[in-house]
Amino acid sequence: MEQTVKIILDGRTYEFPIIEGTEGERAIDIRNLRKETGLITLDPSYPNTGSCKSSITFMDGERGILRYRGIPIEQLAEQSSFTETAYLLINGELPTRQELNRFSVMLNDHSLVHEDMRHFFENFPRRAHPMGILSSMVNALRAFYPELQERTEEEEIDITFTRLLSKVRTMAAMSYKISLGHRVVYPRYDLTYCANFLNMMFDSPVRPYVIDPDLVQALNVFWILHADHEQNCSTAAVRLVGSARVNLYAAISAGICALWGPLHGGANQAVVEMLMEIQAAGGELEPFLARAKDRDDPFRLMGFGHRVYKTYDPRAKIMKRTAHRVLAKQKRRDPLLEIALRLEEVALTDPYFVEHNLYPNVDFYSGIVLRAMGIPLNMFPVMFAIGRLPGWISQWKESVDDPGWRVHRPRQIYVGQGKRDYVPLEQRG
Numbered sequence: 001m002e003q004t005v006k007i008i009l010d011g012r013t014y015e016f017p018i019i020e021g022t023e024g025e026r027a028i029d030i031r032n033l034r035k036e037t038g039l040i041t042l043d044p045s046y047p048n049t050g051s052c053k054s055s056i057t058f059m060d061g062e063r064g065i066l067r068y069r070g071i072p073i074e075q076l077a078e079q080s081s082f083t084e085t086a087y088l089l090i091n092g093e094l095p096t097r098q099e100l101n102r103f104s105v106m107l108n109d110h111s112l113v114h115e116d117m118r119h120f121f122e123n124f125p126r127r128a129h130p131m132g133i134l135s136s137m138v139n140a141l142r143a144f145y146p147e148l149q150e151r152t153e154e155e156e157i158d159i160t161f162t163r164l165l166s167k168v169r170t171m172a173a174m175s176y177k178i179s180l181g182h183r184v185v186y187p188r189y190d191l192t193y194c195a196n197f198l199n200m201m202f203d204s205p206v207r208p209y210v211i212d213p214d215l216v217q218a219l220n221v222f223w224i225l226h227a228d229h230e231q232n233c234s235t236a237a238v239r240l241v242g243s244a245r246v247n248l249y250a251a252i253s254a255g256i257c258a259l260w261g262p263l264h265g266g267a268n269q270a271v272v273e274m275l276m277e278i279q280a281a282g283g284e285l286e287p288f289l290a291r292a293k294d295r296d297d298p299f300r301l302m303g304f305g306h307r308v309y310k311t312y313d314p315r316a317k318i319m320k321r322t323a324h325r326v327l328a329k330q331k332r333r334d335p336l337l338e339i340a341l342r343l344e345e346v347a348l349t350d351p352y353f354v355e356h357n358l359y360p361n362v363d364f365y366s367g368i369v370l371r372a373m374g375i376p377l378n379m380f381p382v383m384f385a386i387g388r389l390p391g392w393i394s395q396w397k398e399s400v401d402d403p404g405w406r407v408h409r410p411r412q413i414y415v416g417q418g419k420r421d422y423v424p425l426e427q428r429g
């Protein structure tokens with residue numbers, strides 16, 4: 001029998017159905033709440049609000065579970081590649097060999113960036129943050145690649161997905177090279193997605209880049225772990241902006257802007273900056289922990305805490321292992337990893353962090369992995385953005401394919417002034 005929730009208001013009873021997801025998550029379906037009762041719900045920052053039904057990613061914050069299309073993140077990180085995972089997220093199933101080959105060929109075919117776009121890049125100030133550059137360039141892609149009438153809608157969407165996945169990676173490497181004043185390195189047909197990126201970032205005429213399969217593997221893992229995370233801030237931004245039926249480039253550009261913030265995708269950069277600060281201050285942890293616990297101090301332990309995970313983020317576990325693995329292969333130590341390990345140990349036994357359920361999130365160790373690859377600090381959020389693209393694309397696709405798709409438009413409770421008359425300027429005190 002269908003379960004319902006009853007609301008009693010002014011002596012009348014209203015019933016609302018409880019709906020259940022495949023993993024037993026339950027929600028009150030309040031779609032008709034306002035129509036029937038005149039009430040709305042108030043849920044600032046949405047911790048209690050489900051904005052959609054989705055069959056892409058499942059996460060359980062209490063048990064530390066993350067699955068893409070049903071497949072545990074641990075299995076994907078161990079056995080899959082980023083391109084295969086992107087295909088899975090966007091299409092719902094793992095590709096056959098033939099499908100994967102076709103997808104890889106398409107990614108290669110679309111990897112070049114219009115030469116005129118280079119002028120854009122070259123005119124950004126040198127100190128501009130790469131996330132600002134990336135969001136502008138992604139938005140500009142629509143101008144360079146307008147919709148073509150001779151293509152079906154499906155072909156157009158397919159090409160747009162591939163173009164985004166492929167070109168954003170090329171543009172990211174391009175912006176890095178231009179920021180150094182170096183010659184841009186073009187994508188190579190013979191290299192895989194991740195190897196190509198590393199080569200475009202680090203190859204140079206004076207020092208040819210030697211591709212290290214361990215780093216390629218680490219990059220695959222890094223991007224797989226970031227590929228989707230259900231209705232997080234940037235994905236919600238993509239869905240919201242997309243609901244106004246803007247083109248996909250504009251919606252993704254909005255997602256990049258949301259991801260830029262230090263409470264979201266900018267956290268990987270902020271973690272390393274924090275670890276460097278601790279190192280520069282002599283490595284003592286206590287002053288930083290004290291600041292993080294002080295309510296009057298805006299400082300937070302970056303890379304700790306999560307809106308949904310109230311236990312160890314499963315991605316952080318894999319990232320920690322990857323950091324150890326990469327550094328061991330490189331036979332080097334990173335003092336920041338040692339500080340991070342000590343910080344984690346102390347925080348996990350500190351009553352404040354225990355009581356607040358604050359555990360390391362994906363960003364806590366990801367910066368160490370990126371440093372080992374040679375990625376510069378200000379490119380860290382860009383690395384996150386490239387990884388999150390398949391998630392944004394698949395979530396956008398799911399929302400536009402939904403027959404009940406409507407423009408997103410929350411309501412509010414107005415608490416401002418009551419009606420009052422306009423006072424002409426000369427009569428104001």
Ligand code: ACO
Pocket residue numbers: 262263264265267292293299300301302303304305306307308356358361362363
């Ligand atoms: N350090 C110290 N205290 C913290 C931290 C932290 N990192 N995170 C949360 N808290 C405390 C808050 O001060 C608050 O305490 P109070 O209840 O005593 O006032 C309580 O824990 C709840 O915090 P909220 O900010 O309400 O939690 P919310 O779910 O809104 O925020 C967030 C989650 C933004 C991730 C937060 O934990 C944070 O700022 N962490 C640091 C930044 C970070 O690592 N971001 C990456 C997130 S993962 C991702 O985007 C990929």
